Amino acid sequence: MKKQLGNERKVTKGAPSGFVISLLFHGAAFLLAGMFVVFTVVNKQEQKFVPPKPVDRPKMKLKKPQVKAPKSSRPKPANRIVAKTRMSNMPDIQLPELGGIGEGLGGGGLEGLILMPEMEDIAVFGSGQSIGNDFVGTFYDTKRDRRGRDISVSREGTLQTIVEFMRKGWNPAVFSPYYRSPRKLYATSFCIPTMPAAVAPEAFGEYGVLGYAWAAHYKGKLVYHDDIRIRFWGQGDNLLAVRVDDKEVLIAPWPSWPGQTDVVAQFFTSIWQSSASENRKYPMGNNYAVVGDWIDLKAGVPKDMEVLVSAPSGGLNTFILCVQVEGETYEKNPFGKGPRLPIFKTEEPGLDLIEQIWAGLDPGDACVTNGPVFKDYKTTRTAGPLYKDPAPPPPEVVPDVGPRVWTMKDGKTVEGQFQAVMGDQVALKSKAGKTAKVPLADLTAEDLDYIQLACPPEFIIDFINKSKSLPQPIETPYFPQSRPVYDSENVYGARLKQKSTTKYNHLLTVRYYAVGSEVDGDNMVLIDRKEDSFVPGELENREFTFLGDPRKLRVMALRNECPLRGTKYAGYLITVTDPRGVVIQHECSPTFLFDIRHALDELPVGRHFDPKSGKRVPPPRPTEDDRPRQFWG
Numbered sequence: 001m002k003k004q005l006g007n008e009r010k011v012t013k014g015a016p017s018g019f020v021i022s023l024l025f026h027g028a029a030f031l032l033a034g035m036f037v038v039f040t041v042v043n044k045q046e047q048k049f050v051p052p053k054p055v056d057r058p059k060m061k062l063k064k065p066q067v068k069a070p071k072s073s074r075p076k077p078a079n080r081i082v083a084k085t086r087m088s089n090m091p092d093i094q095l096p097e098l099g100g101i102g103e104g105l106g107g108g109g110l111e112g113l114i115l116m117p118e119m120e121d122i123a124v125f126g127s128g129q130s131i132g133n134d135f136v137g138t139f140y141d142t143k144r145d146r147r148g149r150d151i152s153v154s155r156e157g158t159l160q161t162i163v164e165f166m167r168k169g170w171n172p173a174v175f176s177p178y179y180r181s182p183r184k185l186y187a188t189s190f191c192i193p194t195m196p197a198a199v200a201p202e203a204f205g206e207y208g209v210l211g212y213a214w215a216a217h218y219k220g221k222l223v224y225h226d227d228i229r230i231r232f233w234g235q236g237d238n239l240l241a242v243r244v245d246d247k248e249v250l251i252a253p254w255p256s257w258p259g260q261t262d263v264v265a266q267f268f269t270s271i272w273q274s275s276a277s278e279n280r281k282y283p284m285g286n287n288y289a290v291v292g293d294w295i296d297l298k299a300g301v302p303k304d305m306e307v308l309v310s311a312p313s314g315g316l317n318t319f320i321l322c323v324q325v326e327g328e329t330y331e332k333n334p335f336g337k338g339p340r341l342p343i344f345k346t347e348e349p350g351l352d353l354i355e356q357i358w359a360g361l362d363p364g365d366a367c368v369t370n371g372p373v374f375k376d377y378k379t380t381r382t383a384g385p386l387y388k389d390p391a392p393p394p395p396e397v398v399p400d401v402g403p404r405v406w407t408m409k410d411g412k413t414v415e416g417q418f419q420a421v422m423g424d425q426v427a428l429k430s431k432a433g434k435t436a437k438v439p440l441a442d443l444t445a446e447d448l449d450y451i452q453l454a455c456p457p458e459f460i461i462d463f464i465n466k467s468k469s470l471p472q473p474i475e476t477p478y479f480p481q482s483r484p485v486y487d488s489e490n491v492y493g494a495r496l497k498q499k500s501t502t503k504y505n506h507l508l509t510v511r512y513y514a515v516g517s518e519v520d521g522d523n524m525v526l527i528d529r530k531e532d533s534f535v536p537g538e539l540e541n542r543e544f545t546f547l548g549d550p551r552k553l554r555v556m557a558l559r560n561e562c563p564l565r566g567t568k569y570a571g572y573l574i575t576v577t578d579p580r581g582v583v584i585q586h587e588c589s590p591t592f593l594f595d596i597r598h599a600l601d602e603l604p605v606g607r608h609f610d611p612k613s614g615k616r617v618p619p620p621r622p623t624e625d626d627r628p629r630q631f632w633g
Contacts, residue, residue: 124191124193125185125187125199125200125203126218131347133188133375135187135305136185136186136218137186137216137217138172138216138217139180140216140217141179141209142175142215145177153213156263158213158215158310159267160267162239162267162310162312165215166243166268169246170217170243181206183204183205185216188347188349189344189347192319193318193359193361194237194318194360194558195556196211196315197211197314197317197473198210199473200317204216210475212478215310218308220305220306220346222297223303224300225375226299228325229295229296230297230324230325231276231292231294231323231324231326232295232321233291233292234284235288235289236254236290236309237254238311238314239253239312240307240308240321242308245303249295250272250321251272253265253267255280255287255288264312264313274292274293275293279291282333282337283333283627285320286558286559287318289322289338302376313478313479315476315479316558316559322341322366323343323344323371324341335364340364340365342366345371345374346375347373348381349369354368354369359619359620359621360622361621362624363622390599390602390614398582407446408438410442414436414438416430417429417430421455425437425438426438426440453506456508458585459496459498460497460499461495461574461585462495463493463514464491464493464495467488467491469486469487470552472486473487485555485557486555487553488552489550489551489553490527490552490553492514493530493546493548494545494546495545496510496544497542497543498542503536504536504537505538506578507533508533508535508576509577510534510574510575510577511529511574512573513597514572515570515571516569516570517567518566518620519564520566520620523609523617523619523620524567525606525609527551527553528551529600530549532546555567558626559626562626563626572589572593574588596611596613599615
């Protein structure tokens, strides 16, 4: 027992000494390592960045530029010293406008009617690019909040917002609670004939928005190259207003008819009223013209100018702004005996814009192509007709079908004219009139390619015409679906089905033309045109189909009692062309479309043409039948 205890004591007594020695050894090692690291870090010197010595570089002496680059795309009007020469009281030569009045307007039902195409770029409200001397337009929708969510609004509420906008110096901040379209438009004139008020939101990219409770505010410069005194005449349905140098010079709200009052007009009598004796005496558009205040312009000196057009209640809208030059004599409107004034413009209108205005503007109401152009330099009008004859058609591509030299794979040649493919052989006719048969397998790839082009497949060709009706664009809380306006979305296309199983590995181009004839005239309209290509040998089920983009089309009357205007579907043309430019097959109805196809290739889609020549012609213009009955008293 004691021995065991003694042994235990020996073991216990020896253990601490070894453990202590181990601790001392490791502690010394860690101490040395720590001292090394600490001393290493402390004694390490920090590197400092020393910049390189500056290098003397030779400097170039730049010449001062002679012309200053403009800071923006809008040129700043310059004050100029003008040598004035009194040549005439007329600031511009009054050129006669071209005609284009239809003999009469067709009425009746809608059976067989395809609706009149709208222009792809609705330039009557402005275009998407600035040319420098235009008015920048901003669109506001008071039936939506600033995030685009629908809110409750009344016609009176929209009018009250516009009144506040005017009373606060035409301050756009008044519209800040409401939706503002991100798209800007740039207008050089303000002549918008009677059309659905929903066209304005569409012009600013706001599709599917009902045409009421909106306003468009335009800002620009009023300037002329010579001293001139002018005043504006205008008609607004619902509202047209003009401000020059912080002062209202014209407010033309819808007044109903003489002797009556309307809620729109009542809102603005305290802001501005016309003092002209000619006010509300002469027809313009769909009501009577308001005459503005006189404005004096000094040569080259610009004035700030703003224009507001608005449709608080919507329906069918009209905005026409014309200009009268003091001392000028104008021809009379044959209908109302008032002056036929030129429209206000800051640039000569292009043909597309002219046609859009003419399509809804009575020829006696205003002149589109004449009158002063308000810019700070004088321009010379280019003489000549607006409508030119189409270019002569190019010579028809005739395939080479005469004798040729055929090369065999073994190098031998045979001269002959291709006749036909007969099984696995080709029939060739020699100069002597004899027919020889050559195996197709013996011919080179070039000869086989020639034979394939000479033997294109035959197709069953169908024209596609899909149409669906759209809601009336004039429906608002104030105008139910009672007005004669009918819209549809139309999609056209072509379908080809190969009759045979013959392989054909060349690219074919298919082009279709959709045309309409007018209800109110003798012209035709190119409704749509499109082409696509395919290789028959790559087709599945030997069928090829392609469709064009949807076309929004319209037929309408300017007022309930007026006859319908627009087009009805009149036919199509489909051509199939091979890589040589040869039309290998076509289908059309009526047949004359094939003869004028080259003229239709040059014609912009949506434009009118003469069915005999394919020449572009003006659209039919409104006649006295399109006047509201109220004008007749």
